[in-house]
Amino acid sequence: MKDIHIQAIRVHAYGGSDQLKLEEIPAPVPGPGEVLIDIVASGVNPVDWKIREGMMQRPLPYIPGVEASGVVVALGEGVTDKKVGQAVYGAVDGSYTACAVAPSAQLFPKPFHLSFEEAAACGGAKTAWGALFDVGKLTKGQRVFIHAGAGGVGHFAVQLAFHAGAYVIATASGENLEFVKSLGASEVIDYKTTPFETETDQVDVLLDTVGGDTLDRSYQLVKPGGILVCLVQPPSPEKATAAGIRAEWGGTKTLHAMQEVAKLLDKDLIRPSIRKVFAPLSKAAAAQDYSQLGGPGRGKVVLKIEE
Template identity: 35%
Template sequence: MTDQHIADQHQPLVPNRTVWLDRFGDLDVIALSEQPVPQPVDDEVLVRVAAASVNPVDWKTAAGEYPPKGEDQLPFALGRDLSGRIDALGTRAHNMLSVGDRVMAFIDQDRGAQADYVVVKAVELVATPDGIDDATAAALPLAAMTAWQGLFDHGRLEAGQRVLIHGAAGGVGHLAVQFAIWKGATVFATAGEHDLDYVRSLGVERAIDYKNERFEDHATDLDLVYDTQGGETQARSFAMLKKGGTMVSTLDPDEDKGRALGIRTVPRWHAQPNAAQLGEVVDLVAAGTVNVAVDRTFPFDHVREAYAYTRDEHPRGKVVLSMTGE
């Protein structure tokens, strides 16, 4: 039986609404477009998406501020992580997968996750446990991999070390805090005044009001700074690191300053799909060791409002699109 034959058995009868970008600009370029339902071949899987998260990289991409996606690649679909159910399998998809299985994934930039149907490589999929709902599963992959890879792959964080995490109530930050505590590190964290109690509840050594306090007065002799802010925040953070410490930033770190101070800097990097690492995180969530904060869920046809909320309101945790309306 051919891949196409298998796919045809599950051919969806509804349109494939997709967040489709045909030009860069403000949020008015964000819209739903009906695109063909993709068909899985070889080791691919067709997922009927239940939920997809909205990440800062999405609105930055739409604005033309994300260098890996240029005008020469337009048009394309947006979104990097999703949850849903397997709808069809290619003939070489992993034999442990079945139609109807609940799954989540962080996918590469060649596809968009914010759609009713998305083709995913079997090796990108992670099973969604019964105790994790679709919104939580969709909120997890990209933010979790950004936090995990930043702390452990790039930052080399070990038990007993001292780490400062900026933006600790955000989508990446709240997970980074919990991963670092799970690892056995002493965690200092910055957040806005209205998020301090929440950050304290995660178990940090000190939650610091970034507007009304100087983090330099509380977080010293650090082994690692995890920076998602850049600018002045990053510049001030170098002095808090001990010689030989590490500055990990999702923005361009000042490598010259790092060298002058004896600080290791990690050049700008982007999180990569890694199902094995994501599976470790899912186990922590299923066990209750890590909690995923979903600030707000929007119906899929309110996608523009979801992008605006993510960009403008500094949500606590993640923002999610629901394709099912639930």
């Protein structure tokens, strides 16, 4: 593979989306426990532009992207759970590329009923699962409040909580109100027109994917003894203590979380929703700008490697 070159997006300096450069690089070679994948589609997540802006650091140059779907084209030493030609999806570090290597354990067989674009967009489910169940310890019958129920993480969180038998309350706006209801929320509050904190009773678990003023107004919504999980910034320990609740920053992203999510995806009990697909790979900057600056739609942004 060493003489074969592939297209990839690389970042050589932190900054705006103009730092995403389309380049030719040598094709990677899978190491022990890894597989080489022809990438069909990559998920585009807020973390991608946050890293590009330098809010989180990676050794430069780096290839952006944290998740993908594609077809296995070569197996590294010791890989017995995948086959060449198999369609897979999962965590791929550096997924804005035609070809990438990833640990085989982090990749799952793509369900037939999901397109490659949909399968590339399931990482938010792993985040949601970790936040709700690993950290939040959400159980059947509990009340859970999910901010941004139409978002890349939120639309999975609503489905996962509903499937677990929780009573789901979520926020959304405009046309997304009905969409979030269709995912399993019993109450959907329009955060643009209604003060969410006085619109419903207190909950056992609150998942915040918005932060800022939304986080500040959320402590009071959690029952004493309950838990608030924020994915965007560290919650205030003082405000949590004053409210008599536990507050945690970030979910977990364990392999176990992804295994649980994969089972639900296989059975079609949860489903990714695609906000917009950008193609081909050279549209990476437009895809990140869309993720960062917003646009109409719901669910996840996807970058398809070829038109």
